[in-house]
Amino acid sequence: MPQNLLDLDLQGLTAWFGELGEKPFRARQVFHWIHQSGVADFAQMTDIAKSLREKLQQQAVVQAPAISYAHTSADGTRKWLFDVGVANGIETVFIPEDDRGTLCVSSQVGCALECTFCSTGRQGFNRNLTVAEIIGQLWVAHHSLKTEPNRTTGEIADRPVSNVVMMGMGEPLANFENVVTALGIMLDDHAYGLSRRRVTVSTSGLVPAMDRLAERCPVALAVSLHAPSDALRDQIVPINRKYPLRELMAACRRYLVHAPRDFITFEYVMLAGVNDQPEHARQLIELTRDVPCKFNLIPFNPFPDSGYEKPRAESMRVFRQILQDAGHVVTTRKTRGDDIDAACGQLAGKVADKSGRVLKRMHKEAA
Numbered sequence: 001m002p003q004n005l006l007d008l009d010l011q012g013l014t015a016w017f018g019e020l021g022e023k024p025f026r027a028r029q030v031f032h033w034i035h036q037s038g039v040a041d042f043a044q045m046t047d048i049a050k051s052l053r054e055k056l057q058q059q060a061v062v063q064a065p066a067i068s069y070a071h072t073s074a075d076g077t078r079k080w081l082f083d084v085g086v087a088n089g090i091e092t093v094f095i096p097e098d099d100r101g102t103l104c105v106s107s108q109v110g111c112a113l114e115c116t117f118c119s120t121g122r123q124g125f126n127r128n129l130t131v132a133e134i135i136g137q138l139w140v141a142h143h144s145l146k147t148e149p150n151r152t153t154g155e156i157a158d159r160p161v162s163n164v165v166m167m168g169m170g171e172p173l174a175n176f177e178n179v180v181t182a183l184g185i186m187l188d189d190h191a192y193g194l195s196r197r198r199v200t201v202s203t204s205g206l207v208p209a210m211d212r213l214a215e216r217c218p219v220a221l222a223v224s225l226h227a228p229s230d231a232l233r234d235q236i237v238p239i240n241r242k243y244p245l246r247e248l249m250a251a252c253r254r255y256l257v258h259a260p261r262d263f264i265t266f267e268y269v270m271l272a273g274v275n276d277q278p279e280h281a282r283q284l285i286e287l288t289r290d291v292p293c294k295f296n297l298i299p300f301n302p303f304p305d306s307g308y309e310k311p312r313a314e315s316m317r318v319f320r321q322i323l324q325d326a327g328h329v330v331t332t333r334k335t336r337g338d339d340i341d342a343a344c345g346q347l348a349g350k351v352a353d354k355s356g357r358v359l360k361r362m363h364k365e366a367a
Helices: 010-019 024-036 050-059 131-145 172-187 207-216 230-236 245-256 278-287 313-325 357-366
Strands: 066-072 078-083 089-096 101-104 108-110 125-128 163-166 199-203 220-224 264-270 293-299 329-332
Touching: 010 024, 078 131, 089 131, 101 131, 125 172, 131 172, 163 172, 172 199, 172 207, 199 207, 207 245, 220 245, 245 264, 264 313, 278 313, 293 313, 313 329
Parallel strands: 101 163, 163 199, 199 220, 220 264, 264 293, 293 329
Antiparallel strands: 066 078, 078 089, 089 101, 108 125
């Protein structure tokens, strides 16, 4: 079976070239062609010896996931559904702004963590994505967007994707090795050259993996918090039963020793009547007292049969003001791409559930 070169970082590609009897600089050349130029056809790699091009055509491919469809929102947000085989699809979202372009990347087909307010979690879980399927999302977006003008300025950007957030389908740290390899490619100056400050991994709180990430590839960290107490978080973020808030806050403090930013971002999806009351804000202040942080408040984006409602604007305002009065930086995430189901928490893709969780939930709801 041909080697998919999108599965390899530069170190891995160099080692593979060594097995072919080729020198390391050839690996760098091909790496440039693939990631900086977006070339998948070895015949077009014109500064590579013809003999090597022919060898690569026989033994390798550059293959990103196939695009099932691409939709563009009225606000310019773009969503791709990628076919990753056997009735499985993953979703990737690009959010353009005047000063940056952010790509939201998926790491798994579905998710096994079952956060109750997340559309992806309700789809069940099939498998981890390969490195090629993760970095392939950036490869497709980066090179397709390079030909399109900015909606505001009309200019064509050399680097349309300036920021990457691992906040798509799945829990990134549950697919640790493949995600870290993909992160390395994103950061590599021979590929996309993204800053560690502009690449963010989001986690629901897998504490041991957070410590490993700090050692292997410390990028910006966002923690999906969503509740200020163990009692509430146990209900809506079930992984909290394994890694409760005390352990999670300690892991955040350890991560900051290595992090490219001097704060953790706490993501907080606001659910009407569940976690959006003033007492919840005050509990958050106490919980995070020893963790330098900022809060990103996310109004819940409804999806069918979710069981939750979007919070009132006044609840959002009061909640935010309490946090700000305590000295915290607080942002409220704009709802982008909701007309194409690309807003936060709406990504669902297509998941051939292997976990049996969807079936169990259906039986429970029918009982």
